[in-house]
Amino acid sequence: MSTATGVPELTARVRDRLARLHPGADAGELKTLPGGHSGLTYSVAVGEATYVVKAVPPGQRPVGRNDVLRQARVLGALSGSAVPVPGVVAVDETQPAWFAMDFAAGEAVEPVLDEPEVPAATARARMLEIAAVLRRLHITDVRAPGLDAPEPLDPAGELERWSRTLHAVPAELRPGGAELLKRLAAEVPGGLPPVLLHGDFRLGNVLCAGERAAAVVDWEIWSVGDPRIDLGWFLLFTDHRNFPRLGRAVPGLPTEAELLDAYGDGEAALPAMDWFRALGRMKMAAIMGHNLRRHREGKHHDPDQERLPPTIAAMISTARDILG
Incomplete structure (x- = not known):
């Protein structure tokens, strides 16, 4: 250090x-x-x-x-x-x-992606725990003193912003990406009342002590908008099969349905979650495609980026499957 x-x-x-x-x-x-x-x-x-x-x-x-x-x-x-x-x-x-x-003591480990490995039962408990934390974040008053919240993000605006990122990725690195964007644009759901969004909510950005969430960190891209934007991203990280060549199997992690139940705390399910699940996958494909392009253009040398193409393709393919 x-x-x-x-x-x-x-x-x-x-x-x-x-x-x-x-x-x-x-x-x-x-x-x-x-x-x-x-x-x-x-x-x-x-x-x-x-x-x-x-x-x-x-x-x-x-x-x-x-x-x-x-x-x-x-x-x-x-x-x-x-x-x-x-x-x-x-x-x-x-x-x-x-x-x-x-300084908040704890470890922020994404079970399907990061080292060190976390015991499967601990990883499961942490993921369910932070689903409830996300719910508490989303019921925070966005008019809190000193927050100076930006203009809210709605589903159409979020799609437009990330579509630009994916379009900037060479077509050969995003197979099926253009069709996915058309499908998403054709089915944009209505927005829900805006809430405080973390922007990158997942276990990798929550310090945990044992099974308890000690501190949510890395607030660089917080915003205000539709709560399903955070949720669709969070759900990505419960299944290693979303990350070919990158992820590892962790038995017993909650399913997406279980995480949504933990988040909902007995309330009715949020509408149109499939669209936001697909949106989250498109965003991940756009981010990975952007990073891979920068590496191949010599702007940020990182040979590890060459492991990304199968995951980019899988993100786009499964997003299209989710949309039906």
């Missing part, structure tokens, strides 16, 4: 600010946390406490995934709610901006 020696000004600002929370305690070095896909992410110890710091990379604008202040807003809005999130302890809007949050 490397230290933030390349950003001395950030280091000084963070250590000074956090040291004020613990008078007389020494603030340690900022240590880079691996695995992040947005901004810069560090851990830092101050006395007996440990914090996670997210910062805008030097020289970059605080927009999109680098807009760490936007992430701090949603965490602040959820503080004290029924959705477990790390507490925000400091926000510094001076550029490059950063914020610090409590």
Whole structure:
């Protein structure tokens, strides 16, 4: 784990600010946390406490995934709610901006994709647990103070946005993709009242301690919109067969129907879920196709991306099957 020696000004600002929370305690070095896909992410110890710091990379604008202040807003809005999130302890809007949050202990492991392997019974319990967490997120008041929620996403807008991404993928990398987009566009369902969306809700973005959800993390793409957008994505990760050459079998994981039951908590099933299940698969195909194209064009060298074509094809094929 490397230290933030390349950003001395950030280091000084963070250590000074956090040291004020613990008078007389020494603030340690900022240590880079691996695995992040947005901004810069560090851990830092101050006395007996440990914090996670997210910062805008030097020289970059605080927009999109680098807009760490936007992430701090949603965490602040959820503080004290029924959705477990790390507490925000400091926000510094001076550029490059950063914020610090409590270090949440736990592991975020996607059972069908990630290492280390999680015992099957634990993986099942975690998945059912976070289905209920997602429900609690979706009943959070989107008018929460300080949230400054964006304009809601409706099904048609979500489809249009991701259709552009899939269209940008070379046709040979998305077999059947054009037909899938036509099918989705022909059957767009009406929207439900907008809720707070995580945007990438799955076990890989929830820190768990044992079978308990300790903290929902990675809020880079949160938004407001139809709750089925989150649900359709979450359901993808219960079956390794959705990910040929990438996934592994985990016996006993909940089925999509079981997760929907856990999410619904006895209420009537949400309408048109098949459309959103297909939409989630299209989005995954678009993301993987985009990443593979970047690799093949030499924009981001990652030979592991060559494992993706079977999964891209499977996502498109099963999405078409779901639509009937």
